[in-house]
Amino acid sequence: MTALAFQRSEKKILKPIEKLVYERPHSLDENHTHYCPGCTHGIAHRLIAEVLDELGLQEKAILVAPVGCAVLAYNYFDVDGAEAAHGRAPAMATGLKRVNPDSVVFTYQGDGDLASIGIAEVIHTAVRGENITVIFINNAIYGMTGGQMAPTTIPGQVTTSSPNGRDTAQTGYPMQIAELLSGLPGTAYSVRRSLHDTRHIIQAKKAIRTAFEAQLQELGFSIVELLSSCPTNWGMTPIKALDWARDNMIPQYPLGDYKVVDELKKKRRNR
Amino acid sequence: MTALAFQRSEKKILKPIEKLVYERPHSLDENHTHYCPGCTHGIAHRLIAEVLDELGLQEKAILVAPVGCAVLAYNYFDVDGAEAAHGRAPAMATGLKRVNPDSVVFTYQGDGDLASIGIAEVIHTAVRGENITVIFINNAIYGMTGGQMAPTTIPGQVTTSSPNGRDTAQTGYPMQIAELLSGLPGTAYSVRRSLHDTRHIIQAKKAIRTAFEAQLQELGFSIVELLSSCPTNWGMTPIKALDWARDNMIPQYPLGDYKVVDELKKKRRNR
Amino acid sequence: MAKGRIVIDVERCKGCELCRDACPQDVLMLSDKFNNKGYRPVFLLEHDNECTGCALCAIACPDACITVYRQVPQRRLHPAQTAV
Amino acid sequence: MAKGRIVIDVERCKGCELCRDACPQDVLMLSDKFNNKGYRPVFLLEHDNECTGCALCAIACPDACITVYRQVPQRRLHPAQTAV
Amino acid sequence: METSIIIAGFGGQGVLFSGQLLAYAGMDNGMHVTWIPSYGPEMRGGTANCTVIIGDELIGAPTVAHPDVAVALNLPSFEKYAPLVKSGGLLIANSSLIPAKSNRTDIEIVTVPANAIAEKFGIVKMLNMAALGALLAKRPLFTLDALLQTLHEHLPARKHHLLEANKLVLQRGYAVGMETAVPA
Amino acid sequence: METSIIIAGFGGQGVLFSGQLLAYAGMDNGMHVTWIPSYGPEMRGGTANCTVIIGDELIGAPTVAHPDVAVALNLPSFEKYAPLVKSGGLLIANSSLIPAKSNRTDIEIVTVPANAIAEKFGIVKMLNMAALGALLAKRPLFTLDALLQTLHEHLPARKHHLLEANKLVLQRGYAVGMETAVPA
Amino acid sequence: MAKELLKGNVAIAEAAIRAGCEAYFGYPITPQTEILEHLAKRMPELGRVFLQAESEVAAVNMVYGAACAGARVMTSSSSPGISLMQEGISYIASSEVPAVFVDVMRGGPGLGNIQPTQSDYNQVTKTAGHGDFHPIVLAPATIQEAIDLMALSFDLAEKYRTLVFMALDGAIGQMMEPAELPPMQEVRRERPSWALTGKQGRDHKNIVTSLYLGAEPLTKFNAKLQAKLAEIEANEIRYDELLTDDAQLLITAYGTAARVAQTAVKRLRQENIPVGLFRPITLWPFPTERLGQLAGRVPAFLSVEMNAGQMIHDVREAVGRTVTVDFLGQPGGVIPLPEEIEDKVRQMWLKLEAVA
Amino acid sequence: MAKELLKGNVAIAEAAIRAGCEAYFGYPITPQTEILEHLAKRMPELGRVFLQAESEVAAVNMVYGAACAGARVMTSSSSPGISLMQEGISYIASSEVPAVFVDVMRGGPGLGNIQPTQSDYNQVTKTAGHGDFHPIVLAPATIQEAIDLMALSFDLAEKYRTLVFMALDGAIGQMMEPAELPPMQEVRRERPSWALTGKQGRDHKNIVTSLYLGAEPLTKFNAKLQAKLAEIEANEIRYDELLTDDAQLLITAYGTAARVAQTAVKRLRQENIPVGLFRPITLWPFPTERLGQLAGRVPAFLSVEMNAGQMIHDVREAVGRTVTVDFLGQPGGVIPLPEEIEDKVRQMWLKLEAVA
Numbered sequence A, B: 001m002t003a004l005a006f007q008r009s010e011k012k013i014l015k016p017i018e019k020l021v022y023e024r025p026h027s028l029d030e031n032h033t034h035y036c037p038g039c040t041h042g043i044a045h046r047l048i049a050e051v052l053d054e055l056g057l058q059e060k061a062i063l064v065a066p067v068g069c070a071v072l073a074y075n076y077f078d079v080d081g082a083e084a085a086h087g088r089a090p091a092m093a094t095g096l097k098r099v100n101p102d103s104v105v106f107t108y109q110g111d112g113d114l115a116s117i118g119i120a121e122v123i124h125t126a127v128r129g130e131n132i133t134v135i136f137i138n139n140a141i142y143g144m145t146g147g148q149m150a151p152t153t154i155p156g157q158v159t160t161s162s163p164n165g166r167d168t169a170q171t172g173y174p175m176q177i178a179e180l181l182s183g184l185p186g187t188a189y190s191v192r193r194s195l196h197d198t199r200h201i202i203q204a205k206k207a208i209r210t211a212f213e214a215q216l217q218e219l220g221f222s223i224v225e226l227l228s229s230c231p232t233n234w235g236m237t238p239i240k241a242l243d244w245a246r247d248n249m250i251p252q253y254p255l256g257d258y259k260v261v262d263e264l265k266k267k268r269r270n271r
Numbered sequence C, D: 001m002a003k004g005r006i007v008i009d010v011e012r013c014k015g016c017e018l019c020r021d022a023c024p025q026d027v028l029m030l031s032d033k034f035n036n037k038g039y040r041p042v043f044l045l046e047h048d049n050e051c052t053g054c055a056l057c058a059i060a061c062p063d064a065c066i067t068v069y070r071q072v073p074q075r076r077l078h079p080a081q082t083a084v
Numbered sequence E, F: 001m002e003t004s005i006i007i008a009g010f011g012g013q014g015v016l017f018s019g020q021l022l023a024y025a026g027m028d029n030g031m032h033v034t035w036i037p038s039y040g041p042e043m044r045g046g047t048a049n050c051t052v053i054i055g056d057e058l059i060g061a062p063t064v065a066h067p068d069v070a071v072a073l074n075l076p077s078f079e080k081y082a083p084l085v086k087s088g089g090l091l092i093a094n095s096s097l098i099p100a101k102s103n104r105t106d107i108e109i110v111t112v113p114a115n116a117i118a119e120k121f122g123i124v125k126m127l128n129m130a131a132l133g134a135l136l137a138k139r140p141l142f143t144l145d146a147l148l149q150t151l152h153e154h155l156p157a158r159k160h161h162l163l164e165a166n167k168l169v170l171q172r173g174y175a176v177g178m179e180t181a182v183p184a
Numbered sequence G, H: 001m002a003k004e005l006l007k008g009n010v011a012i013a014e015a016a017i018r019a020g021c022e023a024y025f026g027y028p029i030t031p032q033t034e035i036l037e038h039l040a041k042r043m044p045e046l047g048r049v050f051l052q053a054e055s056e057v058a059a060v061n062m063v064y065g066a067a068c069a070g071a072r073v074m075t076s077s078s079s080p081g082i083s084l085m086q087e088g089i090s091y092i093a094s095s096e097v098p099a100v101f102v103d104v105m106r107g108g109p110g111l112g113n114i115q116p117t118q119s120d121y122n123q124v125t126k127t128a129g130h131g132d133f134h135p136i137v138l139a140p141a142t143i144q145e146a147i148d149l150m151a152l153s154f155d156l157a158e159k160y161r162t163l164v165f166m167a168l169d170g171a172i173g174q175m176m177e178p179a180e181l182p183p184m185q186e187v188r189r190e191r192p193s194w195a196l197t198g199k200q201g202r203d204h205k206n207i208v209t210s211l212y213l214g215a216e217p218l219t220k221f222n223a224k225l226q227a228k229l230a231e232i233e234a235n236e237i238r239y240d241e242l243l244t245d246d247a248q249l250l251i252t253a254y255g256t257a258a259r260v261a262q263t264a265v266k267r268l269r270q271e272n273i274p275v276g277l278f279r280p281i282t283l284w285p286f287p288t289e290r291l292g293q294l295a296g297r298v299p300a301f302l303s304v305e306m307n308a309g310q311m312i313h314d315v316r317e318a319v320g321r322t323v324t325v326d327f328l329g330q331p332g333g334v335i336p337l338p339e340e341i342e343d344k345v346r347q348m349w350l351k352l353e354a355v356a
């Protein structure tokens, strides 16, 4: 009040003043993360927290953390949080949401967690049109256990369990999760974004926002797949890893909107 | 030889002789099935056995039976057979096929088995392009356990676990398995047929044949979804049940070819 | 029209009537008697002699109870088809 | 061009250089010294004074270490934006 | 005092329900009861049976090796349970479907043409009532009226129009039971 | 006779490999050995340590509360293990990264500027070799040459050009070790 | 309320409702499907949560989720389904959220059959998953007791923030018996302080996890968990004794086996054989101490189980090697008959008398 | 062959290969992932089957499938993964197909941590799934023994058509020690007569199932299964004794705990404390009888375990209530130290002497 008054009175001086244009979102906790330097898990966390701040959801949100590098995610968000069994976050989220229908429940899952061991749970959660949001980190590898092949590993990619490069004849082809889940009627929103540069990060954030809005409007299941990096297990510097993601992941995993129900389209036009 | 010679010698008499136009296929065992009267499980069994006969696969085939009404299917086929845990037939088939690459491995699964508890295994088996064949019996209900809701239950359909009719807001929408699996690169063949009348039965058999041919040609994963009836748990006579399948299931589950890789298309044209 | 004949494995039959429903000649009927499983099996109305051997009944039968024969003029027969 | 300023939480920084890569003004550099976690944190080359406050560094930073301020002419300011 | 009763027959013969009816009636008449089905494989068809125990003390074992009473509604059940009935016990056999005879002389055997009675006085589905009637004639656990009262209470309302027919069938079965003399 | 050695430091300091090298050398020289890492959470970063036991009999416990020797390559390791070394034991401290001192007088403490030595005679990654050199000077489990021979055998071929530098670093560490007098 | 003739499965389901159960997640499996079916009808009617999960794996994790929210939640299954729940059960134990499980045991191993057994005694009492823990395991022998223990199970689960198993052999699930249901308890509206509800103005976030990184935190947690289990052992042991005072021969049995044994005991007493029945109601914590006391003066025990002999090891551990412990029972789905027990006891008694 | 310095996980993986293992299906989980990684490299190289499954549930069922085909097949996992395999394990037991499981145990319950424990002793020895069965459970204490038992495990699995578990605490998986690998065994080409291969001219079809409909068939099957288990109990008990001859105090321990105890025993003997070590190698069948014999003259036992006390119940059952059985250990991932054991034994010894 007083500060405001003071500034107004000084208005004629026209001396530029300093505006805060970016600060650490409140929905993040103060704890330092254990993620490797340059790992995009941190970016995804930040974006989610920014969206929670902007939509005023910090007091309503419940996070379900996966088993994977993000296993400790509940330490990094300042919201209520649970740690699920490997792959089962969507089932746990279902239990939470059904008895807490007014809360905003989201899972955060890696590609081993969601696409491999947890594919049944995420599919059925989408089938039910469960009103939750899934943030899906596709980094083409199992990070936490030291770099084994994931269902999302790129053909030919060397991992500790595909030492000669992923052989599609033996292990099949990468799973396109955003596309797969878009085919289910219960899905309200299914898109793929990338975190490999700032332009794409900004787009990713918009998608995360839309996903949470879908939940707030009770439109059903929403998922944002985020192409991410794992510098450590890819054996690259963080910057090289982002380049690799751009050059190798995007061709395999085209960015785009695979399903956006009409209610959300209207909303986006009006914004 | 002698019979033949005899007939030839009698040729001029031109008396019509009797030709065998249909007999019980050899790949069926002599055991009587425990299926309810008019249950189309039996038709599916017969068609598979006919195809095994025609393709000469009886000595190479290995059946993986599900948990569901067809749990005893290994008693009804005269081929090697295993009984899988509920939903895990595709994983078991994978193990069998990998160590027996020259055999012809097929699973036979209901909609509870495949679409509900076993969705992860069938999806990953398709993702790997595992060279096996799945015969998928969609009867919109859990038969064996007495008529609970399946993921394929039609909206509004009354079952013992959806006593007021399937409520899509709570339980989601029916799963379209043939469509879902057709989206995976490892899938060579994914189609839906119906067993509700003889014309469709004949078409279903052709599809089953093509699915096994896909396996013989090592083209990857093949699945035939068969719309089936469960007179007992639908509470109808067998004939009424087939009408119900036609009137209620086909609109929800359109018949058609959802994926046919080119190698198979050629083959079919040449036939 | 070609003449046909079917043989029904009555002990296997469950009396579901799917064959009867499928038969274009309407020459199938449920028996009054029960088989050992307690079902009334189907039988062919032989006296009508109108079965064409089209095999639609067999195609419809869930229990593979039906064997179908058809009379064909002998000259059209390929030798291989009669070899036993 | 608008002037900007960033504040880096050096103990949180892991020296991954994603901010440096993202900065259009190229005014970020890794320190020679290690922080308590054993990383060389990034710092703003203050003397150049070329930071525009565009916040791209903050958008790129996985560890949310960066706070960004930008100087704006006071008249353009809506009151609400300065209310604390 | 406990009376153990096994009722057995084909799936559609109302085996489980008639057992429950006895249990309900026992309970309604102040006795201790248990009812337990022998539930078969998870599949359709086949035979069904259940064991009912009615007594004046808390009931322990819900199953018995040798029942006091067996009600056999079809041939397989007759063949299975005739030899098992406790010496001095009672066997009710549905003579409409059971051509065979038992050569046991240490038990009382009542043959009831249950299908025939049911078809004559009601509908064939009521054959289990004919058998229950005979049972009550020989083992007056409670009165016919008490059983009818119980039936009234546990039959869904939409079936109440069948009560009268049920009563007739029950009474006829009872009469058959009363007519049958104790064997030598 | 058993000698227990704990080697500890940051993740990238070659802690696990230098432990393995000791174990290999022990084995190659006819001794019984065990090596066990203290493997941390399933995630990156943090400190690493391993325990090596070398003895002339089959080895039982693969871990120890109080090692005969501790090699601390960074400050946190120094702080953790300096108090734990067995009385009469040996502590090798990488003085390049460890400014602190221990006030224990019942153990022998050798400070080796391991980073400095490694940078001077080879590359900084070889700092673990400097520490091993000092260790062997004080605890001649086997000769320097024996260790070098083992290194030769277990270093991947593509790193063989580094052998000479490793040797220099090892020797320099050894010399530092030899120079350090036993404390009063 | 008056007594009704109730089927075990239905009684349990309705008792859960009366106990204020807020949410149920489960998957059909014989011989417990009637629990699911009853709740499918009743829960929505009462505005509570019923959801048929896609599998037992999903069901247990939905239960886990709802339990994290502090809701009264349960699931039910039978042997193979309980096997699939082991990981989730272990997570729930480690997270210390309350949840109730009903296991209506059937014949195993594998797909086995659907007949009544007690073949999963070890599975539910010894671990029910990986790691060092035990659920509380309650084994009713009558429908009335099943109803009463069902209510207790929620209370115990919440009191100790632990898992409670109702361990039924299939016979208890399938049989009917008169019993009285308690009055309806509404769903509790307030949630416990540790529950996940969204922060809703709380000054701290709540976290539920089973991850304790590093040896120290997990050791500390396990010490706490063991202390809790010790407390449960101290407070919650329940058992029933029939004619144990002067018994020279004791039958140990629970559930349906105990009912059968009860009949046998009554009949044997008429023959003046001094036999009694010891019936554990809590299978874990097991009444070790009391059995040990009894072993001080009872020279022979007979464990009657509907399995190949599982509880007998707990009995043996309790009574020591100086007394005889015999076994009667078999897996596969056969309810033992009183006559078999009587024969066995008579043999044992003859031997005992011969020695004396 | 000469000794090599081998890491436990790698040694086990390579030993399996040398034993002619034809197929491996598994899913990564610390602290056993090196087994999977080693086999990912080696198996394809040798033209054998390696497949990373989508989950442990899938892995166990792939193993089941390959086992039905009569192939030498194995999987490996760690505690939570083994929990997920329980249903499949029970099916395999009930189908009587041979399969080998490696469980490198970590801290639990729940997600716990990845430190070494022996917290799943109960899970693997008591049931490993629903129903009445036990896998054979082998617990090596050295890398060499791990290698030797790995080969044995396949042989036992095939001999008895059963499941064999290699139960390792994480420490055995992670440590390195010199050991010798056996020569390479090729993959066996012929398949057993019961195996599913397609009929291939056989005059009968082969069937593998775990379904035994009705009480009679399942009871019969279980009787057969129990007879087999009894045969295994009669033939396959393995254990190791250190200085038990004159011991007045016996430590019971297996795996890493036994190694530590061995060090303690050696040191305590120097203090003239008459302590010995009894080390079960087969955790199931458990050496109950031998322990019972020893209890005849040893008045005090100490069970040392890396858990909250699980094997101790088997020890108690074996030795009876007339001798003391103490416990040392904790769950959470701490390898006990020889000093702790020494302290505990000294205390126990003082008490014993005071009594004497």
Ligand SMILES: Cc1ncc(C[n+]2csc(CCOP(=O)(O)OP(=O)(O)O)c2C)c(N)n1
Pocket: A067, A068, A069, A070, A086, A109, A110, A111, A112, A113, A114, A137, A139, A141, A142, A143, A144, A145, A150, A230, H027, H028, H029, H030, H056, H080, H081, H084
């Ligand atoms: C049941 C079970 N299986 C396996 C594991 C081991 N595990 C932990 S994290 C992980 C994979 C993580 O990969 P991803 O989901 O891609 O996440 P990232 O670490 O790459 O972020 C695995 C297999 C486990 N903890 N539990």
Ligand SMILES: Cc1ncc(C[n+]2csc(CCOP(=O)(O)OP(=O)(O)O)c2C)c(N)n1
Pocket: B067, B068, B069, B070, B086, B109, B110, B111, B112, B113, B114, B137, B139, B141, B142, B143, B144, B145, B150, B230, G027, G028, G029, G030, G056, G080, G081, G084
């Ligand atoms: C793990 C497990 N869960 C549940 C069951 C019980 N169960 C047996 S069959 C079945 C469903 C069968 O339905 P479906 O697959 O549709 O086949 P249908 O009987 O209709 O042919 C279920 C749930 C089981 N045997 N195992």
Ligand code: SF4
Pocket: A034, A035, A036, A038, A039, A040, A041, A069, A139, A143, A144, A229, A230, A231, A232, A233, F044
């Ligand atoms: S291992 Fe990979 S995914 Fe995990 S924190 Fe490090 S960089 Fe990120």
Ligand code: SF4
Pocket: B034, B035, B036, B038, B039, B040, B041, B069, B139, B143, B144, B229, B230, B231, B232, B233, E044
């Ligand atoms: S219950 Fe349904 S699916 Fe099962 S056999 Fe009967 S009719 Fe067929």
Ligand code: SF4
Pocket: C004, C005, C006, C022, C023, C024, C025, C026, C027, C028, C044, C050, C051, C052, C053, C054, C055, C056, C057, C058, C068
């Ligand atoms: S063969 Fe054709 S005509 Fe003859 S009975 Fe069958 S369906 Fe009817």
Ligand code: SF4
Pocket: B038, C008, C012, C013, C014, C015, C016, C017, C018, C019, C020, C041, C042, C060, C061, C062, C063, C064, C065, C066
């Ligand atoms: S279709 Fe088959 S089973 Fe059905 S009535 Fe006809 S012959 Fe009998």
